[in-house]
Amino acid sequence: GNSVTQMEGPVTLSEEAFLTINCTYTATGYPSLFWYVQYPGEGLQLLLKATKADDKGSNKGFEATYRKETTSFHLEKGSVQVSDSAVYFCALGVLYNQGGKLIFGQGTELSVKP
Amino acid sequence: DAGITQSPRHKVTETGTPVTLRCHQTENHRYMYWYRQDPGHGLRLIHYSYGVKDTDKGEVSDGYSVSRSKTEDFLLTLESATSSQTSVYFCAISEVREEKLFFGSGTQLSVL
Numbered sequence: 638g639n640s641v642t643q644m645e646g647p648v649t650l651s652e653e654a655f656l657t658i659n660c661t662y663t664a665t666g667y668p669s670l671f672w673y674v675q676y677p678g679e680g681l682q683l684l685l686k687a688t689k690a691d692d693k694g695s696n697k698g699f700e701a702t703y704r705k706e707t708t709s710f711h712l713e714k715g716s717v718q719v720s721d722s723a724v725y726f727c728a729l730g731v732l733y734n735q736g737g738k739l740i741f742g743q744g745t746e747l748s749v750k751p
Numbered sequence: 752d753a754g755i756t757q758s759p760r761h762k763v764t765e766t767g768t769p770v771t772l773r774c775h776q777t778e779n780h781r782y783m784y785w786y787r788q789d790p791g792h793g794l795r796l797i798h799y800s801y802g803v804k805d806t807d808k809g810e811v812s813d814g815y816s817v818s819r820s821k822t823e824d825f826l827l828t829l830e831s832a833t834s835s836q837t838s839v840y841f842c843a844i845s846e847v848r849e850e851k852l853f854f855g856s857g858t859q860l861s862v863l
Contacts, residue, residue, distance in 0.1 A: 641793075673852075680755075680841055680854030681794070726793060738784065738809065739852060743793040 639664045643727050643742035650717055650749050658712040658745045660701075660727035669730040670694075670703050670710040671739065676723045684712075684725070717749045754778055757842050757855040764862055770829040772858050774842030776822075782845045783825040784852065785809075785817065787838040794841065800825055832862045 644659040662670065669688045673681040685694030690705035699714045710727060727742040754777030764770050774783060782801055786794040786809075796809030798817040806817050814836060816828045829836055839859050843852040 643793075678856075680843075680856050681852070682854070683851050686851070738796050738799055739794075741786075741793040741795075743791055 639668070639729060639731050639740050641727050641729055641740055641742035643725075643745050646724075646744070646746035648745060648747050650747070652719055652749055652751050653716045654749075656712070656714040656717045656721075656747070658725055658727075658747070660710045660712065660742060662708050662710065662727075662729050664708075664729055664731070667705075668732075670701070671728040671730065672699070672701055672710070672712050673726040673728060673741075674723045675726065675744070681726060717747070719749045719751055722747055722749045755842060755844060755853060755855040757840075757858050759858060760856065761859045762861070764832050764860070766833055766862055767831050770832050770860065770862075772827045772840055772842075772860070774825045774827070774855060776825075776844050778844060778846070778853070779822060780844040780846045780853075781822075782847075783819065784843040784845075785815075785825065785827045786841045786843065787811065787836075788841060788857070789838050797827065797840075829860075832860075834862050836860065837862045 640663045671686045672684040674684045675681045685696040687694040687703035693702045701712045724744045724746045726744045728739040756775045758773045784799040785797040795811045800806045800819045818826045839857045841857050842855040845852045
């Protein structure tokens, strides 16, 4: 079946530290992959996406590369800020005849300290 | 921001009562979704819609029903609420299937 596994949180970093949040997936076919972010008290927002193998998604200093050989889509940022504190969700897209859906990982909470 | 409004934002109800949550969009997007968010589980899909009166089940649909009589409205009904349905419920919309979902602000539901 289709599933997404993320590293457990919470992850606590100091400002300007390097961030990696691991995400691996199991899927049939070639799904699109996504990272969503949820700030406190809000709904999820799309952070970045990649639609095929070796694609790199990037946004706001965050990057993730679609690795088919390792079935991974790890999120990275070179220098985190306090404002990056949020919960990050990895997701894969599954298509059906009539529509599609996203399958989410369990989320990884990031806390950045000044 | 995408025009998605969820109502109510907070609700407390008793076990066994029916509850309806509403999602209203002003974007004219075809696809609408209901997810629930629980600690340790991330978001799980309850039901989704791919058009007016066209709906399908997600992975945790038991105890829930949905209706979509207009493009802009997607209703989620808990037929007889149970404590296990205490959760935060998110509505989402998308223009293209499984691509870039826009989420509402969520409804915090407590079933006592």
